[in-house]
Amino acid sequence: MFDAADHAHMALALRLAERGAFTTSPNPRVGCVIARGGEILGSGWHQRAGGPHAEVFALREAGEAARGACAYVTLEPCAHHGRTPPCADALIAAGVARVVIAAEDPFPQVAGRGIGNLRAAGIQVDTGLQREAARELNRGFFSRIERGRPWLRLKLAQSLDGRTALHNGQSQWITGAAAREDVQRWRARSSALLTAAGTARADDPRLTVRLPAGVDFQPPLRVVLDARLDALAPGCHLLDGSVPTLVVHGEGAAVPAAYAAVECLPLPLEQGRIPLPRLLQELAARGVNEIQAEAGPALAGSLYAAGLVDELLLYVAPLLLGDAGLPLLRLPLLSDMAARWPLRLLEQRQLGEDWRLLLRPLPGAQAAP
Known part of the structure; x- marks a missing residue:
């Protein structure tokens, strides 16, 4: 399902997510890369709770080139209005053709809704690429949501x-x-x-x-x-x-x-x-x-x-x-x-x-x- 370019882009997204290690709590650390084949069109990470999410930064950098491209995200894009608009909607509006997600989001207001909305819009969604690394990066977030x-x-x-x-x-x-x-x-x-x-x-x-x-x-x-x-x-x-x-x-x-x-x-x-x-x-x-x-x-x-x-x-x-x-x-x-x-x-x-x-x-x- 995943080729060498997929692995390379997701690895970069995980490294970007790590940059938010000191600043995103209580939100998870998330990175995003927009690419077409081996070419990176845009990238970003969630920098601070309450600020734009990783997908927004990556889409801004990619601009119109995001249409028909692939987005690599370390955590399922959000599908609810919190302090920021839903990232799943932003990816749909940008016209991406495929979204590769490392780990599903267990947060009740997301939990599969982001993936469902993307697929309902006709976008190919593949999950599980480097899932364990993504969960390890956010072990505190997953612990809080899944174990209480x-x-x-x-x-x-x-x-x-x-x-x-x-x-x-x-x-x-x-x-x-x-x-x-x-x-x-x-x-x-x-x-x-x-x-x-x-x-x-x-x-x-x-x-x-x-x-x-x-x-x-x-x-x-x-x-x-x-x-x-x-x-x-x-x-x-x-x-x-x-x-x-x-x-x-x-x-x-x-x-x-x-x-x-x-x-x-x-x-x-x-x-x-x-x-x-x-x-x-x-x-x-x-x-x-x-x-x-x-x-x-x-x-x-x-x-x-x-x-x-x-x-x-x-x-x-x-x-x-x-x-x-x-x-x-x-x-x-x-x-x-x-x-x-x-x-x-x-x-x-x-x-x-x-x-x-x-x-x-x-x-x-x-x-x-």
Whole structure:
């Protein structure tokens, strides 16, 4: 069904879509190429939520040459009026003869309607070219729509002996500058950054994105778990109101005056703790696609044992902290090796003297024994 030119044009569309990694949330990242044979007539990508979609940019560049041409789109063109008009209608009006789509859009207002409208207009539509790559690019969007919760990435940094901090909690800095700079780009692609009261109290983190001047990004929502609303000291960075911040707490807790610059979200506690599945559902309802959790071993372990972690971003530094240091995760005690938690290594990369590992739990291997 697909020839070499089809594959090349869709690969370009996927690379274009990646350019919106820091700016499109809650919308998906989408790229589009208009071509005739091996000739590219126009291209574009969705640059910012609320702005024109990828198809509009590509059609503008192609102009009248789009008539009779083929459009390559990484996600099914929208078929509804949101903040922008339907892209399926724009492709029909432009007179394209064929549309190649990488992945179908599960969003209820699209979900097959874009494809149906194109075919009803007499346009040939072929789907599935590089589908997995397109879904991977938008794994947070697909997770939010299909599972009702965001994609959760757990960011961790450890010594070679598996410690994240000294016994007194001191952890700055385990990794070097190159690794810390890399974290900023992962933060920038996230819709929200999640931490817990203990980490906030110990480290007073800013939990913001710091990238070189000129790099455009949307500040992720800071999410802090503070069950009793008593962990954040007045004047701490997470209460400064510099970026949108959500403090999640138990119902009935009184909101201190020091929390005036942030939004507080009450949830019913379960055994004195904020229910993590309910938290993720609430964040999905707010349009959060990807969460990056940066927390201590207690919250990290709770997320992992609950089966809520989709991938681990693990930085490993060539140093030792000793067996009195804090562990990477607090997980349930295992008495049999058959109950261990296996992971799949997707990528490893050296950053300065440190190593970055990207891992994902194997299906069915996360739930606590």
